[in-house]
Amino acid sequence: MAMTDEAQAFWLVRLGQGALRTETLAPLGGGEVEVRTLFSGISRGTEALVFRGEIPESEFERMRAPFQVGCFPAPVKYGYISVGRVEAVDAAEDAELIGQPVFCLYPHQDRYRVPASAVHPLPAGLPPERAILAAQMETAINGLWDAQPRLGDRIAVVGAGTVGCLCAWLASKIPGCEVELVDINPQRAETAAALGVAFRDPATAGPDADLVIHASGTSGGLVGALALAGVEATVLELSWFGSQAVSLPLGQAFHQRRLTLRSSQVGSLPLGQRARWDHRRRLQLALSLLRDPVLDALITGEEAFSDLPRVMARLAKAPGATLMHRIRYGDCT
Numbered sequence: 001m002a003m004t005d006e007a008q009a010f011w012l013v014r015l016g017q018g019a020l021r022t023e024t025l026a027p028l029g030g031g032e033v034e035v036r037t038l039f040s041g042i043s044r045g046t047e048a049l050v051f052r053g054e055i056p057e058s059e060f061e062r063m064r065a066p067f068q069v070g071c072f073p074a075p076v077k078y079g080y081i082s083v084g085r086v087e088a089v090d091a092a093e094d095a096e097l098i099g100q101p102v103f104c105l106y107p108h109q110d111r112y113r114v115p116a117s118a119v120h121p122l123p124a125g126l127p128p129e130r131a132i133l134a135a136q137m138e139t140a141i142n143g144l145w146d147a148q149p150r151l152g153d154r155i156a157v158v159g160a161g162t163v164g165c166l167c168a169w170l171a172s173k174i175p176g177c178e179v180e181l182v183d184i185n186p187q188r189a190e191t192a193a194a195l196g197v198a199f200r201d202p203a204t205a206g207p208d209a210d211l212v213i214h215a216s217g218t219s220g221g222l223v224g225a226l227a228l229a230g231v232e233a234t235v236l237e238l239s240w241f242g243s244q245a246v247s248l249p250l251g252q253a254f255h256q257r258r259l260t261l262r263s264s265q266v267g268s269l270p271l272g273q274r275a276r277w278d279h280r281r282r283l284q285l286a287l288s289l290l291r292d293p294v295l296d297a298l299i300t301g302e303e304a305f306s307d308l309p310r311v312m313a314r315l316a317k318a319p320g321a322t323l324m325h326r327i328r329y330g331d332c333t
Contacts, residue, residue, distance in 0.1 A: 010108035010308050012074045015053040016316075018309040025113055033097055033116045034088040037329045040108045040305075041081035041132030042312065044319055045161065045217050046240065050078050051316040054242035062267070066105045067114065079107035083131045084329075086119065097121065101128045103287060105135070108308055110329050120283055125291045132326055133162070133295060137286035139238070139266040140166035145273055146264040147236040149211050152176035156209040158225040159216025160188035160199075162298050162323045163238055167213050169195045169295070180205055182224070183216070187321050194297035208233075215239055219246040226259065234260045302326040 005025045013019045028034055049055055053073045055063055060072045070076035082104045086097040094116045102119035106112055122131050140163055149155055149171055157168040160183035168181040172195070181192045182205045192199035200206070208230035214222050215238040225235050226248065269277055300323045303311050308327055315322060 007109055007111040011077050014074050018312045028090050028113050031116055032090045032113045033086050034113050035084040036087050037084040037110050038128050039083045039132050040327045042325045048316040049242040056243045077107045080105040081132050081135050082106040083128045103131050103134050123288050134286050136162045137166055139163050142266045143238045143264045145270045153210040155179045155211045156228045157213045158182045158221050164215035168197045172197050191297050229259050232258045237263050299324045299326050305329045
């Protein structure tokens with residue numbers, strides 16, 4: 001008889017309340033691999049919306065994570081940032097994965113079994129502790145593809161959360177570009193300095209930007225982003241507001257300056273990339289870009305998996321200065 005095994009998983013059992021549940025793993029088979037989790041990451045913006053029940057009903061299906069169980073609003077097992085080590089494989093051709101650290105778009109769970117195609121081996125030089133930034137890096141890459149920055153552009157990134165910081169860091173690598181990271185929180189100046197990017201508060205941010213990337217998740221931030229844009233500039237919206245309504249001043253100088261307000265969403269590749277890129281290639285790029293140790297500045301805390309219900313409730317209500325929060329599982333050696 002096939003053997004089964006148990007795992008611990010984090011569930012949103014009802015809005016505003018999470019819990020760890022014991023689950024029975026199905027027998028390994030069908031080209032699957034078994035992963036023991038080392039770290040997971042809390043996607044503070046999206047997971048907070050899920051935790052508070054702010055996912056619009058119209059988006060219930062489009063917002064499903066790859067290995068989500070249950071349905072919005074609750075109960076639901078949701079998440080997509082997991083780094084672990086492969087402990088077993090079903091197929092002989094996957095034997096080289098045994099012992100390898102991998103990234104997977106899986107919810108918070110200490111052990112799981114997924115198709116081998118769902119795991120992404122970490123490139124040499126990328127520690128598992130930092131690989132939890134992969135999903136946010138992927139979003140930043142997609143955002144810059146949509147934004148289409150050019151050599152020498154003046155670029156303002158409004159919102160110094162994890163995605164905003166990664167966008168600013170990537171944009172700063174483009175020759176000739178002048179990048180400012182704009183945020184109302186003065187503590188973000190230290191993060192910007194670690195990334196080698198100029199920091200400004202909204203009052204001192206440079207005007208007439210060629211490109212503005214908005215990632216603050218607030219309506220006030222988007223209003224400020226429109227104000228920073230120069231004539232015929234693009235404002236790229238990377239925030240997702242869930243069920244929140246956003247009011248914008250589209251009178252005033254919006255039309256006179258011929259601004260473009262454009263959305264970006266990581267679930268779809270930009271049209272210009274679709275002929276040659278797929279989601280796997282994009283995630284592999286994201287992992288390779290995470291090898292720079294300066295990005296450790298974006299991981300601002302770590303707590304044990306056993307504390308996740310309490311941690312998630314705290315971050316959904318009062319995140320403070322948190323960027324990426326790392327969850328540690330058992331012995332992570």
